[in-house]
Amino acid sequence: MEYSEIMVRYGELSTKGKNKKDFIKQLGHNVRKALSKFDDLDISAQHDRLHVTLNGADSTAVMARLKGVFGIENFSPSVKVEKDITAVKAAAIAMLKENYQPGMTFKINTRRQDKEFPYDTYQLNELLGDTLLDAFPDLVVKMKHPDLELRVEVRVNGVFLSGQTIHGAGGLPVGTGGKAVMMLSGGIDSPVASYYALRRGVKIDMVHFFSPPYTSEQALAKAKELTARLAGYSGGIQFIQVPFTKIQETIKEQVPEGYLMTVQRRLMLRLTAAIAEKRHAKGIFNGESLGQVASQTLESMAAINDVTSMPILRPLLSMDKTEIIKVAKDIDTYDLSILPYEDCCTIFTPPAPKTHPDLEKSRRFESFIDVEGLMKEALDGITVTEIRPGDNYLNQDEDVFAELL
Numbered sequence: 001m002e003y004s005e006i007m008v009r010y011g012e013l014s015t016k017g018k019n020k021k022d023f024i025k026q027l028g029h030n031v032r033k034a035l036s037k038f039d040d041l042d043i044s045a046q047h048d049r050l051h052v053t054l055n056g057a058d059s060t061a062v063m064a065r066l067k068g069v070f071g072i073e074n075f076s077p078s079v080k081v082e083k084d085i086t087a088v089k090a091a092a093i094a095m096l097k098e099n100y101q102p103g104m105t106f107k108i109n110t111r112r113q114d115k116e117f118p119y120d121t122y123q124l125n126e127l128l129g130d131t132l133l134d135a136f137p138d139l140v141v142k143m144k145h146p147d148l149e150l151r152v153e154v155r156v157n158g159v160f161l162s163g164q165t166i167h168g169a170g171g172l173p174v175g176t177g178g179k180a181v182m183m184l185s186g187g188i189d190s191p192v193a194s195y196y197a198l199r200r201g202v203k204i205d206m207v208h209f210f211s212p213p214y215t216s217e218q219a220l221a222k223a224k225e226l227t228a229r230l231a232g233y234s235g236g237i238q239f240i241q242v243p244f245t246k247i248q249e250t251i252k253e254q255v256p257e258g259y260l261m262t263v264q265r266r267l268m269l270r271l272t273a274a275i276a277e278k279r280h281a282k283g284i285f286n287g288e289s290l291g292q293v294a295s296q297t298l299e300s301m302a303a304i305n306d307v308t309s310m311p312i313l314r315p316l317l318s319m320d321k322t323e324i325i326k327v328a329k330d331i332d333t334y335d336l337s338i339l340p341y342e343d344c345c346t347i348f349t350p351p352a353p354k355t356h357p358d359l360e361k362s363r364r365f366e367s368f369i370d371v372e373g374l375m376k377e378a379l380d381g382i383t384v385t386e387i388r389p390g391d392n393y394l395n396q397d398e399d400v401f402a403e404l405l
Ligand code: ATP
Pocket: 182, 183, 184, 185, 186, 187, 188, 189, 190, 191, 207, 208, 209, 210, 285, 286, 287, 288, 292, 293, 295, 296, 343, 344, 345
């Protein structure tokens, strides 16, 4: 069926009162950005709906993009006909034919914005219901949970019919929740945490620590490629890579083994907080989940958090690994995350890091190194990349995938 427009319904933001205007404006902006590769669309964000007029564009491709935009509750591909009852009846029959199954249940749901139209919603429901029952005598009318709900909207510029309601991504439009930085490794967890941050409307910049030559170019490329997948949800993400080799080598030399991990993490967080402040970000997200590994106990979090007063947000805190993996698969980051490239943290982590580090000792051992000098050097060595949805960084050599099969 050739659709004329995609009718987009808002989610939570319809209840947001005074912020509603900003939300709609941001969503309109995000939808335009997500659909920028289509030339002929008309996009208009109104107070209760957003309309994407297709002007001949491929509706399936447009809907695939819309699926990734947060703030959309659901959407319906719609056909526009003239405000003429014969045309409306014909379109209703065509739409039913498209979805027909023997003995199916249906209902007509009419909305009328244009009060000049000679039939009211009650009359239209009756009239179109009868038309369909005449054309398909085995249909059954059902008000609750019918197989097909045919929505009919009488607007000033025409009558719009749709037979399908497709779930959107939910959440809030990215940008309405302020800005934060995300600590992104190449693992399974932090990409999922990024997804949850974006879903609550928070715009994120990625901070990634890498340690050449201990970590490879491919490990770095993997983190960028993960960012490119996540950028599909926000239009674009800045990727900040921070050189971490010298800090790790110095810590390894000067800090007692049991505290290597804790002190490393404190430095990571110090650097992340410095970056966040400089960029006017208001919080730091990470992929920690309570009890998952040594650095993710309450004592450990306390010993690491100590270096900043900025909020540290952990969307995965109480999720089980199996749940996290399921989301990673759903959002399409899992296959990348399990590629076997080394991470800077694991390389310098001793076999038995302290799971319950002492705060005072953490502070003292950290003071063995030149925190300020090392931080300055790392911050001076930062590189920022603007990453767009679907950008390619990993020349996925087929052998890597073959190994995984
Ligand atoms: P992930 O799957 O996200 O790597 P993890 O279970 O491996 O998490 P850790 O290695 O302890 O757990 O890392 C905890 C969190 O610290 C990560 O989720 C991420 O937010 C942050 N982190 C770890 N390594 C890096 C890195 N190289 N660059 C930036 N952040 C990192």
